């Protein structure tokens with residue numbers, strides 16, 4: 001059933017940043033959210049997660065208002081890789097990934113051998129085993145981001161929400177993370193909704209795009225239908241050329257720089 005978002009609006013103080021958004025997010029697809037800085041992408045993720053409540057309209061998940069789920073219930077359904085993850089307590093990387101198992105553990109019970117196996121398998125898969133005993137407070141931004149991704153996988157939820165989850169990652173780890181998300185969708189029928197700044201990365205992985213401009217939906221649909229030069233111009237005010245790239249087997253966007261050639265490259 002997925003998410004049914006019905007006419008939601010949200011303001012910070014007096015300023016409306018989400019304006020009458022309606023969306024159906026069907027299970028089993030990779031959705032990308034694109035749009036300029038400050039257009040409301042992270043706020044939309046917070047509304048989907050139930051962290052924020054809309055001032056009008058509703059976010060329904062599996063036919064029920066997301067705000068009526070308990071925190072524990074939601075943690076078994078939705079896992080978030082946030083844009084920023086701050087921690088000042090010296091947990092090790094493995095302890096953080098193990099936190100992804102908490103929603104599945106009976107109250108006051110220690111983690112089982114099954115929980116530890118899931119954690120260790122996921123750390124292996126995400127290439128994070130090498131620093132499992134290191135403190136999160138002593139890791140680089142990209143290393144921390146990979147651990148928070150591993151924690152979200154350990155939660156074993158049907159839905160993954162990613163808010164610029166690859167922003168600190170090098171190209172190898174970016175592709176690894178996106179491949180893992182795509183496999184989770186294909187093999188386990190999961191749903192992913194990812195805020196992505198890199199339009200070409202979204203084009204390569206996302207089956208459907210939600211393009212936002214100033215808090216409203218500018219375009220929504222299959223990537224090959226909505227990723228057009230017209231939409232990019234309308235939303236980002238940038239000229240572009242869209243083509244199919246057989247090497248990456250995906251749509252690519254080439255952007256026009258300023259009209260004057262600045263340097264000879």
Ligand SMILES: Nc1ncnc2c1ncn2[C@@H]1O[C@H](COP(=O)(O)OP(=O)(O)OP(=O)(O)O)[C@@H](O)[C@H]1O
Nearest residue numbers: 012013017035036037038039040041042043044083
């Ligand atoms: N806690 C807050 N209080 C007041 N205004 C906020 C708050 N959080 C965000 N905003 C404002 O709401 C608008 C939407 O913010 P949001 O973080 O959703 O944008 P975004 O599309 O995710 O941006 P970016 O691409 O820069 O991450 C922005 O103008 C931002 O300044």
